[in-house]
Amino acid sequence: MPAGNGSVVRRRVLRSSAGSTAGKGLSVRFFFYGTLLAGADNEASPAVHAGLGPGRRATIGGRLFALPDPAGWYPALIADPRGSAVHGELYRALPSFAAADLAAMDAWEECADDDTGEYRRELLPVTSEGYEFLAQVYVYNAALPADAVPVPDGDFAAFLAACGLPAYR
Amino acid sequence: MKLEDDIALANRLAEAAGAAIRPWFRSGAGAERKDDATPVTRADRAAEEAIRRILAAEAPRDTIIGEEFGTKPGESGRSWVIDPIDGTAGFLAGRPLFGTLIALVVEGWPVLGVIDQPILGERWVGASGRPTTLNGQPIRTRACRALADATLATTGPHYFDNHDGAHFMGLAAKTDHRRMVMGGDCYNYAMLASGHLDLVCEANLKLHDWAALVPVVEGAGGTMCDWNGEPLHAGSDGRVLALGDPARLDDVIEALACGH
Numbered sequence: 001m002p003a004g005n006g007s008v009v010r011r012r013v014l015r016s017s018a019g020s021t022a023g024k025g026l027s028v029r030f031f032f033y034g035t036l037l038a039g040a041d042n043e044a045s046p047a048v049h050a051g052l053g054p055g056r057r058a059t060i061g062g063r064l065f066a067l068p069d070p071a072g073w074y075p076a077l078i079a080d081p082r083g084s085a086v087h088g089e090l091y092r093a094l095p096s097f098a099a100a101d102l103a104a105m106d107a108w109e110e111c112a113d114d115d116t117g118e119y120r121r122e123l124l125p126v127t128s129e130g131y132e133f134l135a136q137v138y139v140y141n142a143a144l145p146a147d148a149v150p151v152p153d154g155d156f157a158a159f160l161a162a163c164g165l166p167a168y169r
Numbered sequence: 170m171k172l173e174d175d176i177a178l179a180n181r182l183a184e185a186a187g188a189a190i191r192p193w194f195r196s197g198a199g200a201e202r203k204d205d206a207t208p209v210t211r212a213d214r215a216a217e218e219a220i221r222r223i224l225a226a227e228a229p230r231d232t233i234i235g236e237e238f239g240t241k242p243g244e245s246g247r248s249w250v251i252d253p254i255d256g257t258a259g260f261l262a263g264r265p266l267f268g269t270l271i272a273l274v275v276e277g278w279p280v281l282g283v284i285d286q287p288i289l290g291e292r293w294v295g296a297s298g299r300p301t302t303l304n305g306q307p308i309r310t311r312a313c314r315a316l317a318d319a320t321l322a323t324t325g326p327h328y329f330d331n332h333d334g335a336h337f338m339g340l341a342a343k344t345d346h347r348r349m350v351m352g353g354d355c356y357n358y359a360m361l362a363s364g365h366l367d368l369v370c371e372a373n374l375k376l377h378d379w380a381a382l383v384p385v386v387e388g389a390g391g392t393m394c395d396w397n398g399e400p401l402h403a404g405s406d407g408r409v410l411a412l413g414d415p416a417r418l419d420d421v422i423e424a425l426a427c428g429h
Contacts, residue, residue, distance in 0.1 A: 029277070054246060092246075092277050125298070129172060132280075132298025
């Protein structure tokens with residue numbers, strides 16, 4: 001539930017190994033800002049979006065970096081409520097969204113249940129059309145490499161387009 | 170910003186509903202049963218029709234889910250959830266403790282809620298991520314240092330079956346039960362948001378009963394959940410808790426579980 005005006009946030013731990021708790025019957029939302037955005041040209045995005053509703057433009061507070069890789073550039077989010085706006089989209093899991101979908105998403109993001117992966121998934125406040133939502137967000141969980149490039153306006157796709165860089169795929 | 174537009178629209182909806190309801194309040198035929206001819210049914214329908222007329226003109230792509238006239242599907246991913254008179258028994262008894270409930274649900278979450286009391290002229294407006302207001306002034310829930318000090322409210326024992334009633338009484342026994350209040354429907358949640366009581370526990374609530382309450386209570390610093398402490402969602406079982414002080418949540422869940 002949204003933190004609102006100081007209320008306690010009971011963080012739902014959403015585990016891809018926890019069977020039916022992944023999405024069915026629950027209002028699970030995701031915030032994506034990079035390779036999992038709808039329409040992204042990679043193997044993960046189309047499969048993930050089969051189980052999600054349409055996107056809604058949203059922002060999260062933080063700092064965004066672009067990381068180089070032989071397969072293309074990918075983003076790293078450092079969440080910070082006092083940071084600047086990082087742009088992405090908010091999606092709601094459809095009833096068909098299953099634990100296997102979450103597991104596939106976690107695998108793509110190299111996110112491990114024990115928080116040892118390159119990313120970890122957290123329930124964080126996201127803003128869309130002025131409203132605050134709690135959504136599952138992949139945040140960077142490793143030390144930032146020396147060749148990480150800041151994305152000053154917080155929009156990963158726009159940054160790649162402006163710099164003529166290829167997206168990870 | 171969309172939120173400001175939605176709040177302005179929700180205020181217009183509440184005003185239109187109130188204008189439709191007020192002529193029927195204490196209009197003299199309250200002893201009749203609720204059927205098509207009673208004042209409460211006429212007021213209910215007139216209020217929902219007034220709300221639907223405005224939404225059809227100003228938010229034609231949004232879904233409308235109303236207690237009286239069902240669902241009008243939309244295509245925007247946004248749903249207005251309407252209960253024109255929450256608390257018909259109070260309305261029929263001439264008690265101004267009912268309310269018009271208006272919620273906006275986006276991506277499965279109630280982001281905006283209005284509790285409007287058209288007789289007393291009180292309107293609580295909550296939106297996720299900002300403070301709840303009563304007639305435009307920010308309000309806060311109150312702290313509750315111990316469950317034994319908590320004032321508990323519920324609309325009535327007839328809403329509980331035997332099983333739920335036993336759990337409720339388990340909770341009531343742990344609160345300051347000399348101050349427990351009955352009746353009130355949505356007005357109890359408004360009083361909780363304004364810091365006049367600490368806890369509301371109910372069962373058998375529908376989406377249109379609770380959707381508008383969540384942003385009001387949480388924006389005032391409280392919390393709402395089911396009897397297991399889980400966030401409410403469209404598939405919730407109707408067992409609803411509201412706490413003014415979220416720090417008491419574990420105590421409340423434990424007390425509820427002990428009742429049998």
